[in-house]
Amino acid sequence: MTMTIGDIAKLLDCEVQCCEDRLNSEVHTACGSDMMSDVLAFVKDQAVLLTGLLNPQVVRTAEMMDIICIVFVRGKKPCDDVIKLSAEKNIVILSTSHRMFEACGKLYESGLHGGTK
Amino acid sequence: MSALEMRYEVPGNDFTRAGEASSAIKNKLKQMGIPPGVVRNVAIAVYEGEINMVIHASGGTIDVFVDSDAVSLVLRDTGGGIPDVELAMREGYTTAKEDIRSLGFGAGMGIPNMIKYTDEFKINSEVGKGTVVEMKVYLEK
Numbered sequence: 477m478t479m480t481i482g483d484i485a486k487l488l489d490c491e492v493q494c495c496e497d498r499l500n501s502e503v504h505t506a507c508g509s510d511m512m513s514d515v516l517a518f519v520k521d522q523a524v525l526l527t528g529l530l531n532p533q534v535v536r537t538a539e540m541m542d543i544i545c546i547v548f549v550r551g552k553k554p555c556d557d558v559i560k561l562s563a564e565k566n567i568v569i570l571s572t573s574h575r576m577f578e579a580c581g582k583l584y585e586s587g588l589h590g591g592t593k
Numbered sequence: 594m595s596a597l598e599m600r601y602e603v604p605g606n607d608f609t610r611a612g613e614a615s616s617a618i619k620n621k622l623k624q625m626g627i628p629p630g631v632v633r634n635v636a637i638a639v640y641e642g643e644i645n646m647v648i649h650a651s652g653g654t655i656d657v658f659v660d661s662d663a664v665s666l667v668l669r670d671t672g673g674g675i676p677d678v679e680l681a682m683r684e685g686y687t688t689a690k691e692d693i694r695s696l697g698f699g700a701g702m703g704i705p706n707m708i709k710y711t712d713e714f715k716i717n718s719e720v721g722k723g724t725v726v727e728m729k730v731y732l733e734k
Contacts, residue, residue: 510697511697511698511700511702512697513641513698513699513700513702513703513706514700516637516640516641516702516706517702517705517706517709519633527697529696529697531608531609531696531697532612533608533611533612533644533696533697533698534697536611536612536615537612537640537697539612539619539636540612540615540633540636540637540640542629542633557609
């Protein structure tokens with residue numbers, strides 16, 4: 477089953493914060509963490525990152541890892557600088573009111589897995 | 594003499610800008626047509642190094658050398674140095690304070706990640722003088 481960023485936005489009732497033109501991109505794997513070094517420890521392809529952390533280093537981490545979408549959980553909304561940086565890097569930002577565990581669970585249940593190498 | 598040499602300055606004590614040098618290096622390597630997997634490995638390793646320079650050493654310099662067989666990186670700082678390098682290389686060992694951990698780093702994975710994504714890794718540190726990290730990622734595995 478293939479899932480797109482748009483599917484994730486629907487499943488988690490997300491607000492799209494930037495890069496709406498990439499909603500059709502396919503997502504193959506996901507990870508959920510507030511610890512960026514843990515995110516950096518496992519390479520994934522076409523991945524989405526779920527996090528509750530809001531600083532610019534989340535976007536930088538996603539950039540280094542070629543992560544294509546960031547989902548901010550627990551109703552958090554990043555500041556304009558973070559959105560601007562993400563838009564520059566062509567990384568979609570979504571915000572959901574779901575908490576981390578629920579958000580990950582919903583995606584997992586819908587067929588999106590960790591896919592660590 | 595390498596085919597291409599680049600130097601990047603890493604400003605210290607400005608966590609919001611940490612990663613700018615790594616981002617510039619990543620873009621440059623991509624433009625040069627270096628294989629995407631190699632670019633990503635270099636980017637992750639250098640980013641971890643850059644974060645460490647900002648957190649622990651108030652900045653430094655990153656030199657990048659691109660040759661026909663590998664991308665080499667030399668990260669230099671004039672920070673406080675690492676008293677026990679072997680300990681610092683262990684997964685989970687950290688001296689970062691809670692404020693850094695709340696920013697998503699300082700989990701003791703920086704050096705282990707640098708080792709994981711590179712083919713050669715060397716670290717030399719002298720207390721009171723600073724740290725030099727040398728890393729190499731081969732273009733062909």
